[in-house]
Amino acid sequence: MEHLTNENVEKLKVLAAEIRRNVVKTVYHAGAGHLGGPMSAIDILTALYFEVMTIDHDNPAWEERDRFVLSKGHSAIALYSTLAERGYFPKEELHTFDEIDSRLQAHPDMNLLPGLDMSTGSLGQGISAAVGMALGAKLKQQSFRTYCMIGDGESQEGQVWEAADIAVKYNLDNLTVILDYNHLQQYGWKGTEGRTREIPVFSPSSRWGAFGFHVISIDGHDFKQIVKALRDAQRISGKPTIIVAHTVKGKGVNYMENNYLWHSKIPTDQELALALTELQGGNVQ
Amino acid sequence: MSQMTTSPQFVSMRDVFGDKLLELSKRDPRVFALDGDLANSTKLDKVAENNESKFLQMGIAEQNMLGVAAGLASVGLQPWVCSFAAFIVKRAFDQIVVSIAQPKMNVKMIGAYSGLLNGCTGKTHQSLEDLAIMRTQPGMVVLAPADSVELRQMMEYANQYDGPVYIRVARDSYPDLFDEQSYRFQVGKGVTLVSGTDVTIISTGTQTSRCLEAVELLKQEGISAELLHLPSVKPLDAEAIIASARKTGVVVTAEEHSIYGGLSSSVAEVLVENFPVPMERIGVQDRNSESGSNSALLNKYGLTAEHVAEKARKVIARK
Ligand SMILES: Cc1ncc(C[n+]2csc(CCOP(=O)(O)OP(=O)(O)O)c2C)c(N)n1
Numbered sequence: 151m152e153h154l155t156n157e158n159v160e161k162l163k164v165l166a167a168e169i170r171r172n173v174v175k176t177v178y179h180a181g182a183g184h185l186g187g188p189m190s191a192i193d194i195l196t197a198l199y200f201e202v203m204t205i206d207h208d209n210p211a212w213e214e215r216d217r218f219v220l221s222k223g224h225s226a227i228a229l230y231s232t233l234a235e236r237g238y239f240p241k242e243e244l245h246t247f248d249e250i251d252s253r254l255q256a257h258p259d260m261n262l263l264p265g266l267d268m269s270t271g272s273l274g275q276g277i278s279a280a281v282g283m284a285l286g287a288k289l290k291q292q293s294f295r296t297y298c299m300i301g302d303g304e305s306q307e308g309q310v311w312e313a314a315d316i317a318v319k320y321n322l323d324n325l326t327v328i329l330d331y332n333h334l335q336q337y338g339w340k341g342t343e344g345r346t347r348e349i350p351v352f353s354p355s356s357r358w359g360a361f362g363f364h365v366i367s368i369d370g371h372d373f374k375q376i377v378k379a380l381r382d383a384q385r386i387s388g389k390p391t392i393i394v395a396h397t398v399k400g401k402g403v404n405y406m407e408n409n410y411l412w413h414s415k416i417p418t419d420q421e422l423a424l425a426l427t428e429l430q431g432g433n434v435q
Numbered sequence: 436m437s438q439m440t441t442s443p444q445f446v447s448m449r450d451v452f453g454d455k456l457l458e459l460s461k462r463d464p465r466v467f468a469l470d471g472d473l474a475n476s477t478k479l480d481k482v483a484e485n486n487e488s489k490f491l492q493m494g495i496a497e498q499n500m501l502g503v504a505a506g507l508a509s510v511g512l513q514p515w516v517c518s519f520a521a522f523i524v525k526r527a528f529d530q531i532v533v534s535i536a537q538p539k540m541n542v543k544m545i546g547a548y549s550g551l552l553n554g555c556t557g558k559t560h561q562s563l564e565d566l567a568i569m570r571t572q573p574g575m576v577v578l579a580p581a582d583s584v585e586l587r588q589m590m591e592y593a594n595q596y597d598g599p600v601y602i603r604v605a606r607d608s609y610p611d612l613f614d615e616q617s618y619r620f621q622v623g624k625g626v627t628l629v630s631g632t633d634v635t636i637i638s639t640g641t642q643t644s645r646c647l648e649a650v651e652l653l654k655q656e657g658i659s660a661e662l663l664h665l666p667s668v669k670p671l672d673a674e675a676i677i678a679s680a681r682k683t684g685v686v687v688t689a690e691e692h693s694i695y696g697g698l699s700s701s702v703a704e705v706l707v708e709n710f711p712v713p714m715e716r717i718g719v720q721d722r723n724s725e726s727g728s729n730s731a732l733l734n735k736y737g738l739t740a741e742h743v744a745e746k747a748r749k750v751i752a753r754k
Contacts, residue, residue, distance in 0.1 A: 182555035182726075223559070248555045250727030250735055256557035259725075271559025272526065273495050303472060306494035337474040339492050340483070 221276025274307025303335025370395030453478030520546025567696025579640030
């Protein structure tokens with residue numbers, strides 16, 4: 151339960167940079183897919199899969215494993231790249247992303263790829279399933295935890311708040327929701343400086359707090375803060391936790407950062423080269 | 436047949452949709468465009484960027500968006516709600532039923548990225564059920580254009596008509612089949628694109644252009660196929676269906692939709708009740724789809740011109 155050592159932080163940074171490189175390469179190769187949202191989520195996924203979750207990549211269906219639901223399913227490539235890095239499947243398979251007959255569907259399909267705990271893609275639905283998993287663990291008296299990542303745009307779906315109500319009602323302290331709070335969605339609300347940070351009337355901390363969640367706010371790209379928050383959540387009893395992770399859409403590639411157009415845009419040859427150079431050596435932060 | 440163009444060009448359906456809605460929004464003070472955070476995909480952004488006061492961002496909250504549209508319609512406005520067909524039709528269907536269809540609200544629903552071909556987004560984003568679902572609603576007009584000429588005319592019709600209309604719009608470019616000057620879309624009416632005597636092919640939406648290719652393939656083998664395009668899935672042109680079936684004696688239906696509940700079911704209902712003939716159906720069979728390129732998807736799920744021709748040969752053999 152100790153804090154991360156600097157050495158561990160360095161290790162995670164290197165992994166995250168490699169995962170980011172593979173995301174950019176895969177989307178470039180496929181000529182389709184999302185980039186902004188995946189890049190924003192990668193540090194959190196890296197912390198979960200390499201530091202926090204109790205999992206066994208050789209036995210992805212192990213009943214006692216911690217569960218992860220990517221409710222913002224359009225960021226599938228970030229999860230695939232993380233799972234590949236963790237050894238769930240060969241990295242070369244990333245090349246099949248988005249193709250016919252591939253296990254790596256545009257949105258996660260749990261029936262195709264071992265290691266995916268839930269199928270998602272229509273926003274707002276994953277968090278309900280995560281609530282069901284956590285409730286199921288309680289009903290079956292199993293000790294696994296359930297983690298669920300949602301988007302800030304996704305939080306506009308009413309279903310998110312229906313799920314929140316039930317999580318609190320059933321005291322799901324075995325559930326950790328992580329909000330990837332990058333202030334951007336696909337098209338969104340136009341502001342004075344263009345479509346930059348315009349998710350309206352949304353104060354996640356106070357909202358989730360009002361619903362009865364334990365709220366932790368962090369910088370979603372600082373591994374020490376991410377891991378500490380995920381571990382602190384494990385010790386909260388009687389209620390679910392939300393980690394409001396302040397993130398940057400397109401994180402790690404300068405020209406993608408904070409630009410809504412990179413929600414789903416395919417890099418040119420030149421842009422690919424630039425991205426890979428920037429992501430060299432793990433110095434993303 | 437004179438309604439068809441002699442020089443078909445590929446035109447982007449979504450661009451045409453955006454341009455036409457921009458035009459309507461400038462011309463008609465009642466028209467407002469409602470977006471569920473997909474305007475740059477659906478091309479509703481043409482309204483956002485060129486007539487901003489007519490653009491309402493509703494966020495990623497489709498159920499609420501359809502409910503708000505009902506409210507706007509109830510005070511005399513004409514909301515055009517546009518999202519991916521998968522999300523407005525399936526996700527907000529109870530809202531469509533209770534707030535829009537039952538009270539007969541003047542709401543126009545645009546299902547973008549309809550059918551199978553969705554730019555590699557896979558089964559969560561495909562809509563293979565929208566025709567089936569929407570036609571269950573009394574009074575709902577359900578339309579599927581074959582090309583951009585027809586789409587523009589349908590939007591013109593929807594703007595004039597007072598009541599709920601659903602139009603399924605394709606993401607990609609399709610060849611323009613109709614001649615802008617002579618073609619007139621009429622709700623509830625089919626269009627005989629090719630006359631023939633051996634087999635009737637009935638299609639809707641973007642599948643019609645693939646059926647036109649199939650007719651050519653069949654012609655080369657000496658088979659005379661009749662192609663009946665039904666842009667209006669509801670109301671349906673029962674008379675045209677019966678007349679053509681009477682003439683050829685066998686029918687193939689084709690749609691970029693599940694074989695359950697959509698055009699093929701509609702046609703089968705008409706035929707069974709009036710003039711039963713052997714029938715074969717082109718559409719996505721009872722299976723889940725996946726991500727992939729357009730050509731890979733069409734091939735794997737059996738929607739190419741060759742597949743249509745094959746079913747035509749098969750149904751003729753059943754005569
Ligand atoms: C129900 C539903 N409506 C619309 C979409 C299309 N869509 C995919 S991603 C996205 C924006 C998501 O924004 P956010 O949740 O903030 O994710 P991020 O910015 O991290 O990518 C939209 C509208 C969808 N997948 N599901």
